[in-house]
Amino acid sequence: MIIDCHGHYTTAPGELHVFRDAQLAALRDPRGVVVEAPRISDDQIRDSLEKAQIKLQRERGSDLTIFSPRASAMSHHLGNEAASLQWARVCNDLIYRACELYPDNFVGVCQLPQSPGVAPGRSAAELERCVRELGFIGCNLNPDPSGGYWTSPPLSDRQWYPLYQKMVELDVPAMVHVSSSCNPNFHGTGAHYLNADTTAFMQFLTSDLFKDFPTLRFIIPHGGGAVPYHWGRYRGLAQDMKRPPLEELMKNVYFDTCVYHLPGIELLFKVVPVENILFGSEMVGAVRGIDVRTGQHYDDTKRYVDALALSEADRRLVYSANTRRVFPRLDALLKKRGR
Amino acid sequence: MIIDCHGHYTTAPGELHVFRDAQLAALRDPRGVVVEAPRISDDQIRDSLEKAQIKLQRERGSDLTIFSPRASAMSHHLGNEAASLQWARVCNDLIYRACELYPDNFVGVCQLPQSPGVAPGRSAAELERCVRELGFIGCNLNPDPSGGYWTSPPLSDRQWYPLYQKMVELDVPAMVHVSSSCNPNFHGTGAHYLNADTTAFMQFLTSDLFKDFPTLRFIIPHGGGAVPYHWGRYRGLAQDMKRPPLEELMKNVYFDTCVYHLPGIELLFKVVPVENILFGSEMVGAVRGIDVRTGQHYDDTKRYVDALALSEADRRLVYSANTRRVFPRLDALLKKRGR
Numbered sequence: 001m002i003i004d005c006h007g008h009y010t011t012a013p014g015e016l017h018v019f020r021d022a023q024l025a026a027l028r029d030p031r032g033v034v035v036e037a038p039r040i041s042d043d044q045i046r047d048s049l050e051k052a053q054i055k056l057q058r059e060r061g062s063d064l065t066i067f068s069p070r071a072s073a074m075s076h077h078l079g080n081e082a083a084s085l086q087w088a089r090v091c092n093d094l095i096y097r098a099c100e101l102y103p104d105n106f107v108g109v110c111q112l113p114q115s116p117g118v119a120p121g122r123s124a125a126e127l128e129r130c131v132r133e134l135g136f137i138g139c140n141l142n143p144d145p146s147g148g149y150w151t152s153p154p155l156s157d158r159q160w161y162p163l164y165q166k167m168v169e170l171d172v173p174a175m176v177h178v179s180s181s182c183n184p185n186f187h188g189t190g191a192h193y194l195n196a197d198t199t200a201f202m203q204f205l206t207s208d209l210f211k212d213f214p215t216l217r218f219i220i221p222h223g224g225g226a227v228p229y230h231w232g233r234y235r236g237l238a239q240d241m242k243r244p245p246l247e248e249l250m251k252n253v254y255f256d257t258c259v260y261h262l263p264g265i266e267l268l269f270k271v272v273p274v275e276n277i278l279f280g281s282e283m284v285g286a287v288r289g290i291d292v293r294t295g296q297h298y299d300d301t302k303r304y305v306d307a308l309a310l311s312e313a314d315r316r317l318v319y320s321a322n323t324r325r326v327f328p329r330l331d332a333l334l335k336k337r338g339r
Numbered sequence: 340m341i342i343d344c345h346g347h348y349t350t351a352p353g354e355l356h357v358f359r360d361a362q363l364a365a366l367r368d369p370r371g372v373v374v375e376a377p378r379i380s381d382d383q384i385r386d387s388l389e390k391a392q393i394k395l396q397r398e399r400g401s402d403l404t405i406f407s408p409r410a411s412a413m414s415h416h417l418g419n420e421a422a423s424l425q426w427a428r429v430c431n432d433l434i435y436r437a438c439e440l441y442p443d444n445f446v447g448v449c450q451l452p453q454s455p456g457v458a459p460g461r462s463a464a465e466l467e468r469c470v471r472e473l474g475f476i477g478c479n480l481n482p483d484p485s486g487g488y489w490t491s492p493p494l495s496d497r498q499w500y501p502l503y504q505k506m507v508e509l510d511v512p513a514m515v516h517v518s519s520s521c522n523p524n525f526h527g528t529g530a531h532y533l534n535a536d537t538t539a540f541m542q543f544l545t546s547d548l549f550k551d552f553p554t555l556r557f558i559i560p561h562g563g564g565a566v567p568y569h570w571g572r573y574r575g576l577a578q579d580m581k582r583p584p585l586e587e588l589m590k591n592v593y594f595d596t597c598v599y600h601l602p603g604i605e606l607l608f609k610v611v612p613v614e615n616i617l618f619g620s621e622m623v624g625a626v627r628g629i630d631v632r633t634g635q636h637y638d639d640t641k642r643y644v645d646a647l648a649l650s651e652a653d654r655r656l657v658y659s660a661n662t663r664r665v666f667p668r669l670d671a672l673l674k675k676r677g678r
Contacts, residue, residue, distance in 0.1 A: 232600025261571025
């Protein structure tokens with residue numbers, strides 16, 4: 001069984017974006033308009049998935065995608081807390097419906113209703129709703145709800161602790177995932193995403209967060225940003241700063257395989273313990289084209305993993321066992337279904 | 340001959356920092372105190388270099404270091420434009436003296452007197468002074484003088500053009516190098532540096548800067564940040580965005596070898612054209628420890644490069660020819676000296 005730990009609903013019906021635009025426009029309207037949740041039919045959902053994610057699952061040979069709302073559209077920097085909450089609920093409810101329609105193909109991870117300057121703990125209720133009522137197994141946590149100005153405290157700050165307490169209580173991990181950038185310095189998928197990954201790792205390395213929360217787990221996507229390429233730098237920095245060795249940190253931190261070429265994947269597996277690598281493709285996502293050199297999609301990361309000389313045991317770790325360990329609610333769900 | 344393109348005067352005598360502290364304190368003093376440049380003797384300079392950079396050059400087998408003021412201490416976010424100018428002049432003058440004392444060991448690259456919100460073109464005069472009067476061969480350009488809040492325009496913005504015009508006129512390249520971070524989200528050497536490298540590359544990729552300045556050249560340090568690890572992502576993004584292929588961009592952009600482990604260096608050489616790689620170590624710099632696994636310094640990057648199966652021609656490119664090509668004033672200087 002092959003589980004893709006990183007998929008977004010980037011192909012959601014246009015009604016969703018019409019709603020978001022109307023919602024944000026209403027915030028600027030002094031009359032205080034209320035915008036209703038969009039009406040999207042089951043057929044629309046089916047159509048949007050079957051010709052995209054499900055088709056690609058079939059073509060590429062993955063079975064189940066851990067599925068969350070489009071990351072770039074979370075745009076926590078827009079609107080206010082109430083708007084973020086309504087938007088998160090609408091997006092999460094849509095993910096729920098996708099998972100209900102295709103329970104073998106998708107399992108849900110939620111968007112949090114974060115907003116700049118708002119205590120992260122206020123996202124705990126939506127997380128709990130998604131996990132307890134909608135059967136979701138984790139969340140995407142935005143380390144920079146300002147969208148590229150980095151005005152929130154680091155992930156190690158105690159302001160985040162109420163949210164972490166809820167994650168621990170529910171036994172769900174978070175993928176550290178920023179949204180789009182409104183800072184003209186940062187291209188979204190080409191800079192902001194990778195920078196956030198790198199930044200989060202260093203925040204973890206320099207803090208005692210996992211002493212306070214020994215069972216808290218984070219997935220750093222996009223292959224860990226710059227981290228594996230600079231693994232020696234991080235080992236050396238940890239040593240110079242008299243921090244524990246990276247092995248200690250890697251009890252709580254995991255990387256996905258969203259690295260879009262073989263040499264990058266080779267490096268990832270060379271330096272990062274295989275127990276910490278979760279298969280992921282980010283499809284349909286950041287890079288959609290076909291590499292003219294190989295004739296294959298850049299984001300068909302399974303090809304790169306398959307090209308490695310991994311033992312069967314290691315392959316099983318990366319394709320399913322690690323992910324089931326990091327997402328215990330997924331493991332329980334699959335066991336219940338006899339998978 | 341082995342040229343290290345990336346070395347900072349991180350071991351400057353303490354008087355330099357006493358000066359900087361006094362200078363910044365004076366700015367807060369309503370009496371308007373003038374702080375004089377620090378008095379540092381030739382012997383102090385000799386002592387600070389011979390037991391550090393020069394010793395390491397000898398031990399590791401490099402010949403000449405392209406030498407600039409300590410990057411983390413540039414701290415353009417502190418003080419104001421006048422303070423940045425005085426601080427840059429003091430630091431650059433000290434580099435000049437180091438290069439005069441050890442002309443075989445060092446050649447100068449200058450710190451620019453940038454300040455947040457100040458037009459970058461106002462740094463052109465100090466660049467010109469350093470190149471024409473002090474014999475410097477390039478500059479370090481800070482893409483984020485705010486120190487981690489990224490409030491300046493991207494490097495592709497026309498606000499930077501007057502500085503670029505001066506660089507082109509003088510035929511000197513810039514290393515894109517941030518200073519310390521005052522944003523608690525970003526560890527300096529573990530996040531801010533690498534993020535800036537990644538960010539700059541994507542700014543270049545998405546702009547027509549090099550159409551406007553075909554001979555402008557940038558070195559992106561720290562092995563190009565996250566870029567080589569995500570080379571497939573960048574190739575795919577360029578393709579999706581209908582930008583020219585990366586080969587086109589690499590006529591103006593170069594990476595150094597400040598990657599502190601062999602697998603990272605292997606990846607760099609696997610994906611980036613050898614013509615675009617300049618040997619660098621960043622010593623004495625970000626990571627100073629000895630790797631207990633190898634018994635060698637993390638930042639002894641020459642060991643990693645030497646461990647590669649490079650042809651003699653490629654080795655010469657990386658160790659000297661590329662650097663002489665990117666820094667024509669260095670090439671002229673060395674030719675004049677018969678090297």
